[in-house]
Amino acid sequence: MNKTLTAEAMMEQIPDGASITIGGSSLSRKPMALVRALARSGRKDLTLIVNVGGPEVDLLLGLGVVSKVIYAFVGFEVMGLAPHFRRARQNSNVTFEEWTEYTVMAGLDAAIKRVPFLPTRAGLGTDVLTVNPSFRTITDPFGGETLVAVPAIHPDFALIHVNYADERGNGVILGDGHIDVLCAKAAKTTFMSCERILHGDELQRFGRDVQIMRIHTQGVAELPWGAHPTGCAPEYRADLRHMEEYMEATGDLEQWHAYQDRMVWVDHEQYLDRLGGREGLVSRLHV
Template sequence: MDKRLSVQEFAGRVASGMTVGIGGWGSRRKPMALVRALLLTGVTDLTVVSCGGPDVGLLAAAGRIRKLVAPFVTLDSVPLEPHFRTARETGTLAFEEWDESMFLWGLTAAAHRLPFMPVRGGLGSDIPRHNPRLRTVVSPYEDGEELLAAPALRMDVALVHVHRADVRGNGQSLGPDPYFDDLFTEAATETYLSCEQFVDRFAGPPQTLLVQRQNVTGVVHAPHGAHFTSCAPDYGRDEAFQRAYVRAARDPAAWREFTARFLAGGEDAYQRAVAELADADGTVPGAGHKDVTR
């Protein structure tokens, strides 16, 4: 089955009120083209599940998130995502905090269609006190150990960016870490991939082929679709653009200008604006990347 979609077709399949999982990690291999496409729709009131980065920041700045479930929201080289900071300080979204181990096992529970998974992470911390959805269970065996029960993180839709994909929905990640992307695809009712490049055949070890077609609803061709986050080894994080993003986030007028310049058009307009900014600054977006898509 050919599952190719345009970015506009993808965006039309996400509805207000959905729970949306977003793959990647901080400012690394985020499906930014898909996130930008959502900003051009009227979708709102989302519950977002993410190891957050600028995906969360952009959606929060646009007022699209009702509730965020996350272990962190960072730009990596910038410790705290600025729009997330503002949203927390102003109380414009509800935040359900997990730690990374709980998050991993919550995704695993959903992927295996289980109600929860037991985990030791978080016991003795204040996270259960601030997150009343977290409960404890007692082992039914002789040890009688009390464990935290990480509830299944079920999602309506998952968004994931991969390096290579075929038209049937198989995806390949070539970087040093798959993050939790495969679990997102297994835990969601529908999954939409964006990819740097379509291929007819995959080359590489089987552990790079964790995203499987039976879990994927549609695939969008989006070269540089993770920008401004990294997509190693294809390209690195565009630190110059990220700095511009952070500067603009500090001032409402500057952010309106940034939005008009980079986010008001479609993906092609975004990529042109990024290239124009790089030319004006004498820099190259994602400096040091190897472009294998053109």
């Protein structure tokens, strides 16, 4: 079955109030082209689920379309704090639930395994358990030890970006896998963008690098540079210069609106043109 869709057609399937888990990790392989399409779709009251969040969470918070964030981390790694996240955490009506990296994974895994929770020691002795109402402690029925019960997380949608995919929805990840496989399996509907669609049996020569199986995928879109401004190993690095520009633009409302007009309210080709086109990107960021 050919599952190719435009990013816009994917977003039409996402209703207001949807819960969406997003793959990648901070400045690495975030599905940013899909996230920008989501931003343009006008969907609102979204719940975002990430373990290591970055520009995708910050952008959607900055557009005011998020009502809840489940996260272990949101930031720009070497570039520092994420400005809209920081502002929203300090002063907004958005609900924030601080989890931890493994507990987000365990929550998704519990959903995949169709169990209500998975146990872990992660979180014991920390204040994550005091501020996050989702967790409970339980007693090990065998040995009597106290453990954290991590509830299943059931995302409506997953958005991920991979190196290569086929039209049927198999996906190749060549760099670090992050939690993308968990996202794809746990969500009811998974939309995947890729640097390039491969045809016939080209994909099968990648062996275990075919990490995303088509039985979990409902839509695939070819969006070269679709992770920009985050990186997509081994093709291109994170665009730290653009991240600086983004962070500057979040400083005041006028600049933020100008940034949106320039980089969000445009289609993917226009977006790439604003960055100097594909050739410009290759010379700056290609490895």
